[in-house]
Amino acid sequence: MNKRLNLFLLLSGLLSMIAGCSEESFNSDTTGSGDIRFDIGFTSAARVATDAEFESTWEKGDAIGIFAYDANNNLVLNNAKVTYDGSEWNSSDGLYWKGKTLKFYAYYPYDATVSDPADITFQVKSDQSGTTGEDNDKQSNYSLSDLMTATNTQGLSVGSTVSLSFKHEFVMIQVEVPAQALGKGLGASENMTVSLKGVQTGATLNLTSENTPIVQTKTETGNVKMYLTGKPGTDGYNNYTYRAVIPVQTLQGGSDLFLISNEGVLYKGSGPDAELELQAEKAVIFTRSLPNDIKNLHRVLIPAGKFMMGDAESIYASMKPVHEVTLSHDFYMTKYEITNAQYAAFLNATGVGEDGKGQVSYPDGKGNEQTEEQALIKIDTDGVNYENGTWKPQDGKDDFPVINVTWYGAKAYADWVGGSLPTDAQWEYACRAGTTTTYSFGDDSNELGTYAWFSYNSGRKTHEVGTKAPNSWGLYDMHGNVNEWCADWFDYYSDDAVTDPTGPATGSFRIARGGSYTGNPQMCSSAYRLNRKPDEINTTYGFRVVFLP
Template structure:
């Protein structure tokens, strides 16, 4: 497919109580010792987090083999209370008790993953099929740890794309598993660990240093300045980054599309409460079944209450795949609403995670999802392929 250019301008961001522009000249200093997002010197403007030997700073990541880019913003370490206080209006029973969580520094994507980026990932399905038929870049027991499955072609694109698939619109309707595979693909071709967040990491990033119901405060009447939701969105997700960011410089953390976390839904936070204080990455609750996983942030068709930083949406595979004619049901796509309000965002830890831990972020842990994927692979209905730094060159050769 033709690669489309995603404009990733250096927009004004708000951080730690001040607004500042990120200068191109200073971003040029980011690739210090091949570590994107690390600068030896502190930029004169914009967010910068001091670390040993330098500073975490914003950086623009090019997706290898394409002209597509996305921007990552450094988020400082800190502590916060996961969940809602009992006195907060509209609190659901599954949002408490509050748990003290310590968060390590990380980078978070300025915006949600867009169709331009996700459709590049989707195009791997046909490429992997061609590699397989040509007998090149074959997956075997010795290298399958470096393999992913690409999303199958859409059963009904008119459903998924009804509200548009413009390059800068947030991508929607993918499963948690598909979004995990996207992050693994991106990680393997860039050499950096991109992944989904735990619930705790997501909520910390969304709050942007605040303790209020929304990251702009407690007043729902201000929501239309910061978030797309039922009252102002019309129908469908919007171009990312149009409204005001939160205190960390992140756009659309609330509203537009809700965002996947890695967590299985729990009735409450009692189990985490027993371990407090705990690290935000350690607050991952690895799914034992593919349904009832946690989506955060609210979406364009939600009322404002569903946009609160602590609000949780629980996935429902049966209902969200109601129109899927496949058996087993697709591990990659949803076919029913509210799936068109669900997308995801990229996170990256400052300190790389262990191989064992990062695999939990990239691969399914739920037995039913594992079985569904293996069934598709066994029957030849999956596009599976190796992902490594050589993949972009192999794709170029395939395109001729």
């Protein structure tokens, strides 16, 4: 029952207007000579339920509203609901001929509140990626935003089949975002969302005007979250493809039209180069690429809040006493531990030589910032290597966590990408993700292997980041894989409640968190702390980065 769109008009390489003709028939057969029979189809194939080839289908649960008038313009069908059950169209009330001849007016999607066919108000859904309805009766908001009309005013007589060919009164906007080969934790991802910015979202419909239905776009504007209809390599799609349906309107040239949120980073995408008048029954296609920026790391928003820090049951004094901590500001934390590929890019961009030494700045404890050369990293068979003047990940280790990195090396990278190392408190708060248990998933260490690479399952080596389950806030490898450097100098806790703690101004040891591939279950707990010299180089040490919103 699908028909394929048959006309493409390319515009400026990035834009395409799509139009075409198709017709689909769905008969609703009922018993009794007075029953009304319908033949329902489309005049255009740019239907909401479309695949990469723009093939068109009705969906189960689609419902239309029908008005009918007799020869004397008496209303005999008043917003009758007709629903598609997946194979045919039916009305739960039964529809019968009332009069010798009838004229029919129909619209989609059905709205039970409509009482006057000459004055229908319609609003597209602001989140067309979502659904409306209960579990067993959900409908796509994308579909429910596609206003369509159909009329048959020939004055059909009793027993005639009522043909209704629906016309799309709105326009479909599509944007394609190409995938990027930047490695794990960078580039466009399947979690990306795209919204239309500041578009007109409502319209009024006069379904029974003399010649043809009249649709007038309302002036109010808003943002519309688009529907992800395809991912690269699936069902014929080459890019991440998003669609939305909006009323006919004029897009201004050179203005921002798209808001693209990708793993905690917000981008703006322009609309057409010049003013563009949209047309009903057609679609406009854009291609917008994310910048190939190796600093735009995938990140997770961590909300401000309070928690109890430490572990009263621990045998280690460094984890006690438990005390209340308030983090007064939201922050972002990288979704994954920093990888070999990401760190190698930093080393090359900053001109670090084979000795692994580079410049790093940090507070001197006296209110000043000091900059000096320090060892940042050491070559390792599971980490990065230096060949022919270039730093590279070891073969097959691009997406493994960087190791043999000193605290100075972690700090220098965090500065370079515009972030910082997490404080001791930020790290534990993010790891716990609202829990008070030993681990972010509970107290049972038998479940640790689901979330962590540690001594029992790692084979005493690092593993690709993000291959175990994340915590409930979407952070991977907070338990195990590598210990993660934090910003603070080490000190013992007090039992005082604190707000936004950053540790002492000076010290001898920096804090590391999370446990590693060599650690036992206790070392991988949410509260466990290590303290190490900042220049220590160890195959179990890596890090992640935090950013302020």
